[in-house]
Amino acid sequence: MSCPKTQHLLQEYFSDDLAPFAREEIELHLNSCEICGSELEALLLAQSNLQNWQDQRVPHWDRGVDLFKREHRVSGSTTGFWRWWQWVPTAASFAMLSILFLNVSVVSGEQGFSITFGDNSSSQQQFQSQLTEFQELQRDEIQALITRVEDRLDSNSVQLLQAVMDQTQQITADNLDRIYAFFEQNRIRDLEDMRVGYQALVDSDYETIRTLQQLAQFVSYQEPVR
Amino acid sequence: MSLIDEDAALIASALNGSAFAWEKLVKRHESKVYNLGMRLTGNSSDAMDLMQEVFLGVYRNLHRFRGDAKFSSWIFRIAHNKAVDMNRRKRLMTTQSSGNDQDDKDIFESIANDSKDEPDRKLGEQQQNNQICKMLAILPLEQRLIVELKVFQSQTFDEIADMQEISVNTAKTRFYTALKKLKVVSEENHVLP
Incomplete structure (x- = not known):
């Protein structure tokens, strides 16, 4: 049924x-x-x-915690902050490898930093041109420095010459004064000598006159006597 | 805090790297998954394998859980797919393997591992569970999964149909067919205890 x-x-x-x-x-x-x-x-x-099923106790297992910790590289109390920091060494290594393989070069110039990748022939040319510019700049700076030193030396020489001339003039004036005084002294002495000589001459003339007078007197005296 | 909110908080912490939150999240759901595995596979070893695969899948896909469904439903969906995968690799709980020495060994090992509980009561529970496993072992996996989801996880036929990618009527038919088979085994067990 x-x-x-x-x-x-x-x-x-x-x-x-x-x-x-x-x-x-x-x-x-x-x-x-x-x-x-x-x-x-x-x-x-x-x-x-x-529905009479009785739940059975789960046997012991690690609940995937080891895998979780291994993949997160954290302890139970570690926060997400360290989760990011764990990648820093890897990132640094990767950056270093990138620099190595990509032949990265960093050039510092007047216009700031420049980063180049790959073949460095163009960077060498750029380096050469920058080196030339730098040499020219250095040459200009040295030339300007030499000019400044020369100007300073010229200025010092003029001042020294001026000082020497001033001193020389002073000395010359002193010498002239001294010569003038010497001549004046000689002139005065000569005048004195002349005056003394003249006086002596006068005295001599006077003596002569007296002698002559005496002689005349003697003669005159002698004549009557005869 | 409700259970769902607690799940959401634990998921957020686990995604932020907290191993403690992950362990707590697993603890909250491992028993249901393990017992599901026991019913689907019929032995502790396969149930453990299935449970570990399920939680590995949960771990790998945790960032994809959007919270638009219950976390437990999401886990059962993963468990369902893992059980199907495992059944493809090795036939789970065939009728030939049920009732063999391995099942009895699992029972006694489980009792020995739990010496604090009363041995008689534990033995009775284990025998009852073993009987249920034997009943379920007669079902093909797709019917066993429907019985598992309907009877033990209280899911609707809509949810089951969605999970198994079948129509609702097919799900109902499969469930009815499974119950009829279980009825036969149940009657046999009562006639031949």
């Missing part, structure tokens, strides 16, 4: 969203149909047998 509605009705019986009127209809049939009723009872018994 079987009921043609059994499968459809019981299938719908276990539906989640059975409408109330549909459930009433099913319940009515189940109450009236022994086959379907007993079938449902057996199915519910099988289901309830399953």
Whole structure:
């Protein structure tokens, strides 16, 4: 014996969203149909047998914590901050390798820093041109320095010459004064000598005159006597 | 804080690198996944393998969890897919393997590992679970998964259909078919205890 509605009705019986009127209809049939009723009872018994399952305790396992820590490289209390910092050595190594393989060169010039990659022939030319510019600049600076030193030396020489000339003039004036004084002294002495000489001459003349007078007197005296 | 909010907080912390939060998150859900594995595979070893694969999948895809569904539902979806994958690699819990010495060994090992509980009660629970595993072992995996999701995880047929990529009616039919098979085994067990 079987009921043609059994499968459809019981299938719908276990539906989640059975409408109330549909459930009433099913319940009515189940109450009236022994086959379907007993079938449902057996199915519910099988289901309830399953629901007797007793949860078993989980055997010990590491719960993936080792993997978690290994992949996060953190301890249990470490925050996300260190999670990022752990990549710093790797990033630094990668940067160094990149610099090595890409032949990166950093050039510092008047216009700031410049970074170049790959073949450095163009950078050498640029370096040569910058070296030339630098040499020219250095030459200009040295020339300007020499000029400044020369100017300073000239200025010092003029001042020294001026000082020497001033001193020389002073000395010359002193010498002239001294010569003038010497000549004046000689002149005075000569005048004195002349005066003395003249006086001596006068005195001599006077003596001569006296002598002559005496001689004349003697002569005159002698004449009457004869 | 509700359970869902607690899950969300633990997920956020785990994504931020907290191993403690990850361990707590696993602890909250491992029992359900392990027991699901026991029912699907019928032995502790495969259940452990399945559980580890499930949580590895959870770990790898945690950043993709958007929170638009319950975290437990998301885990069961992963468990469902992992069980299907595992069944492809090796037939899970075939009827030939059920009831063999391995099952009995698992039972006694489990009892021995838990000496604090009452041995008689534990033995009774283990025998009952073993009986359920034997019943489930007669079902093909797709029906076993539907029974697992419907009876033990209380999911709707819409959710089951979505997970298994089948129609709702197919899901209902498979469930009904599975129950009929289980009914037969259940009746046999009662007749031949």
